[in-house]
Amino acid sequence: MGCRRVATLFASMSDFIGHECGLAMVRLRQPLSYYTSRYDDPAWGLRRLYLLMEKQHNRGQDGAGLATIKFDMPPGDEYFRRVRSPRRNALERLFDITNRDLRGLDWSAIGELSDVELKRRCEFLGETYLGHLRYGTHAGHSVAFCHPYVRHNNTASRHLAIAGNFNMTNSRELFNRLVDYGLNPVGDSDTQVILERLGYLLDKEHEHLASTMGPGSFRGLEGRPLAIEISNQLNLVRILEKAARDWDGGYVFGGLLGNGDTFMCRDPSGIRPGFYYIDDEVVAAASERAALAAVFNIEPDQIEPIQPGHVLIVKRNGHIEQARFAEPLPKRQCTFERIYFSRGNDPDIYEQRKELGRQLAPRVLEAIDFDLERAVFSYVPNTAEIAYTGMVEAAESICQQRRVDELWAAVQSGSATREDIVRAMRLRPRAEKIAHKDQRLRTFITHDAARRDLVMHIYDITRGIVGPDDTLIVVDDSIVRGTTLRESIITMLSRLNPARIIVVSSAPPIQYPDCYGIDMSQLGRFIAFEAAVALIIESGREALLQEVEDLCREQAHLPPERMTNYVARLYEPFSLDELSRKIAELVTPRDIPWKGQVDVLYQSVEGLRSSMPGYTGDWYFTGNYPTPGGYRVLNRSYLQWRDADDRRAY
Numbered sequence: 170m171g172c173r174r175v176a177t178l179f180a181s182m183s184d185f186i187g188h189e190c191g192l193a194m195v196r197l198r199q200p201l202s203y204y205t206s207r208y209d210d211p212a213w214g215l216r217r218l219y220l221l222m223e224k225q226h227n228r229g230q231d232g233a234g235l236a237t238i239k240f241d242m243p244p245g246d247e248y249f250r251r252v253r254s255p256r257r258n259a260l261e262r263l264f265d266i267t268n269r270d271l272r273g274l275d276w277s278a279i280g281e282l283s284d285v286e287l288k289r290r291c292e293f294l295g296e297t298y299l300g301h302l303r304y305g306t307h308a309g310h311s312v313a314f315c316h317p318y319v320r321h322n323n324t325a326s327r328h329l330a331i332a333g334n335f336n337m338t339n340s341r342e343l344f345n346r347l348v349d350y351g352l353n354p355v356g357d358s359d360t361q362v363i364l365e366r367l368g369y370l371l372d373k374e375h376e377h378l379a380s381t382m383g384p385g386s387f388r389g390l391e392g393r394p395l396a397i398e399i400s401n402q403l404n405l406v407r408i409l410e411k412a413a414r415d416w417d418g419g420y421v422f423g424g425l426l427g428n429g430d431t432f433m434c435r436d437p438s439g440i441r442p443g444f445y446y447i448d449d450e451v452v453a454a455a456s457e458r459a460a461l462a463a464v465f466n467i468e469p470d471q472i473e474p475i476q477p478g479h480v481l482i483v484k485r486n487g488h489i490e491q492a493r494f495a496e497p498l499p500k501r502q503c504t505f506e507r508i509y510f511s512r513g514n515d516p517d518i519y520e521q522r523k524e525l526g527r528q529l530a531p532r533v534l535e536a537i538d539f540d541l542e543r544a545v546f547s548y549v550p551n552t553a554e555i556a557y558t559g560m561v562e563a564a565e566s567i568c569q570q571r572r573v574d575e576l577w578a579a580v581q582s583g584s585a586t587r588e589d590i591v592r593a594m595r596l597r598p599r600a601e602k603i604a605h606k607d608q609r610l611r612t613f614i615t616h617d618a619a620r621r622d623l624v625m626h627i628y629d630i631t632r633g634i635v636g637p638d639d640t641l642i643v644v645d646d647s648i649v650r651g652t653t654l655r656e657s658i659i660t661m662l663s664r665l666n667p668a669r670i671i672v673v674s675s676a677p678p679i680q681y682p683d684c685y686g687i688d689m690s691q692l693g694r695f696i697a698f699e700a701a702v703a704l705i706i707e708s709g710r711e712a713l714l715q716e717v718e719d720l721c722r723e724q725a726h727l728p729p730e731r732m733t734n735y736v737a738r739l740y741e742p743f744s745l746d747e748l749s750r751k752i753a754e755l756v757t758p759r760d761i762p763w764k765g766q767v768d769v770l771y772q773s774v775e776g777l778r779s780s781m782p783g784y785t786g787d788w789y790f791t792g793n794y795p796t797p798g799g800y801r802v803l804n805r806s807y808l809q810w811r812d813a814d815d816r817r818a819y
Contacts, residue, residue, distance in 0.1 A: 190334040191228030191302035193221035194454040203286040218298040229302030232315040237295035244309040253315035267293035301332035320368040325427035326400040333422025336556035338798025371609035375703030409494035417798035429485030437796040439477035459515035501786040501795035525675040526559030528776035546601035556675035557644040641667040646675035651696030654756040663763035677790040684802040690818040693810040700751035729797030
C-alpha cells in the first residue's frame with residue numbers, strides 16, 4: 170500500500186468509539202402486597218429498575234428496553250410485557266410508558282387490590298424485570314436493535330427474553346450451527362444467534378424432561394400437570410453448558426423465562442463486568458457495582474461479582490444459586506471498564522483512576538523540566554477528571570519534596586533566605602478547569618467541513634488563564650483515533666495561545682482491535698497504528714507491511730487457536746517515545762494560526778498494570794487476546810486494512 174493510499178484512508182476516519190451497553194435486573198422476593206404495605210408503592214421493583222438504569226445511563230444512549238414477568242396470572246391474562254425505544258431520551262420515554270397505568274390508580278385504595286388485580290390494571294407491573302441500555306456500535310438504530318430480544322412461545326417455560334452486554338467473535342459460525350440443527354434463524358447478529366441457540370436448547374430440555382417423566386415420576390404429586398412439573402425442573406445450568414461450548418467472546422447477559430425463572434451469566438474470562446446484590450426483599454444485578462450500591466443504599470462490599478463462567482439463577486420458587494456453566498479461563502477483566510466506561514464513583518475505580526494519574530506525574534514533570542511557574546494543568550471533560558486529580562496531587566508531592574531537599578541543602582550551607590522559604594511554600598501546580606463540555610452534539614451533517622465545524626464546538630474554553638509563555642498540560646482518558654484531538658481539542662486549546670500543549674493519556678496507546686464489546690475492530694482507525702505505518706514508511710521499511718500481510722494471509726485459513734499476532738512486528742522497531750512523537754505530529758492541525766509545540770505523553774503498560782493489578786484485560790494495548798477469536802479478528806482486520814476494506818472485522 171503506497172503513501173498516498175494510506176493517507177487517503179486515514180483522512181476519512183471518524184473518532185467514534187462504541188461504548189459498553191448497560192444491564193439491570195430486579196427480581197422481587199416478596200409479593201407485591203408487601204411493597205404496597207411497606208413502601209406504599211406496588212411498583213417499588215419497577216422503580217428500582219429505573220434507578221439502576223439511570224445510574225448507568227453513561228453506558229448507553231442510543232436506545233433502551235425492558236421486559237417484565239408477572240407471576241401467577243390466570244389463563245387468558247398477559248404474563249409478559251416488553252417495551253423498547255431507539256429515540257433520544259429513550260430511558261425517560263420507557264418509564265413514561267411503564268408508569269402510564271400507575272398514574273391512573275386510586276392510591277388511597279391501593280391496599281385493597283389483590284396482586285393479580287394490580288397487575289391486570291398496570292401492564293408493566295410484575296415480579297421480575299430485565300432492563301437494557303444500548304450504545305449502538307455497528308448496527309442500525311431502529312427499535313429492532315434494542316434489547317431485550319424475545320423468542321415467543323405459548324408455553325410459558327419456553328418463552329424467553331434476553332438482553333446483554335456482549336460481542337461474540339464467531340457469530341457467523343454460531344449461525345451456521347443453528348442451520349445445521351435444521352433451524353431457519355432470521356438475522357445473524359450475535360444477540361439473535363444466542364437467543365435462538367438458547368431457545369433451541371430450551372426446547373430440547375423440555376423434550377428431555379417430558380421423555381423421562383412417566384406416571385411413576387409423579388408418585389405423591391398426582392394431579393399436577395406435566396407442564397408445571399417440567400417448568401419446576403428446568404435445568405438452566407445444563408442448557409447454558411450446552412449452549413456455551415463454542416462461544417468465543419466477552420459477555421454478561423440476563424434472561425427471563427415466562428415461567429418466572431431468571432438468570433444472568435458472565436463469560437469464562439470475566440471480560441465483561443457483572444455484579445449482584447441479595448437481601449430479603451430483592452435479588453438485583455447490574456453491569457456496575459456503584460449503581461447497585463447507590464440504588465439500595467448499601468456498602469460496596471455487600472455486592473458480589475458474578476464469577477467468570479458462572480450463572481446467577483433465581484428460580485420461580487425462590488431458589489437462588491450461582492453455578493458454573495463453563496470452565497473458567499484465566500481472568501482478563503477489561504481495563505477500559507476502569508479507565509473509561511464505568512462511572513468513577515465506585516471506590517475501587519476512583520482509586521485506580523487516581524493512580525493512573527499518579528503514575529504519569531513524574532514523566533510530566535520531566536517533560537516540563539519541573540517548571541511549575543510556567544505550567545497549567547487541566548483535563549478533557551469528563552472521565553479524565555479523576556486521573557487529572559491524581560496527577561496534580563502527585564506532581565505537587567514530588568515538587569514539594571524536591572523543594573524541601575533544596576531548601577534543606579541551603580539551610581545546611583547557610584545560604585537559605587526568607588524568600589527561599591516563601592517561594593517553597595507558594596510553589597504548587599496551577600490546576601485549572603480549561604475545557605467545558607457541551608451536551609452531546611450529533612454530527613448529523615455528512616459534509617466533512619460542516620462536520621468539523623460542529624466537532625469544534627463540542628467544548629468551550631476558559632480564556633484569560635493561560636499565558637503566552639505557559640505550557641498547557643491536558644489529561645485525557647485515552648487517545649483512540651486522534652480525530653477529536655486534531656479537529657476539536659487542540660484547535661480549541663490553541664486559541665488560548667500557550668507556548669506548548671502536552672496532551673497526556675491516562676491509557677497506553679491503543680494498537681490492536683477489540684472484539685469483546687467495544688467497537689474498535691478496524692485497525693486502520695487507530696492513531697497509534699497510523700503513526701507506526703508512517704514511521705515504517707519514513708524509515709524505508711515499507712517492505713515490512715507486505716511481509717506482515719503475507720504472514721497473515723498464510724494463516725487466514727487456520728483455526729483461531731493456531732493463529733499468531735504478526736501485526737506486533739509493525740510496532741517492534743519503535744519505542745513508546747518515538748510513537749508518541751509521531752502521533753503528536755499527526756494530531757497537530759495544519760490549518761490554524763497557532764504555531765506552538767504539541768506533545769503527546771502516553772501511560773505505559775507497566776503504569777497501567779501497577780494502577781490496577783487485578784485487571785489484566787489489556788489486549789487492545791498489548792495484542793495479548795483472552796480468546797482465540799481475538800487473534801482471528803486481528804488477522805482479518807489487518808488484511809482488510811491492506812485491501813482498503815473498512816468493514817467491521819467480525
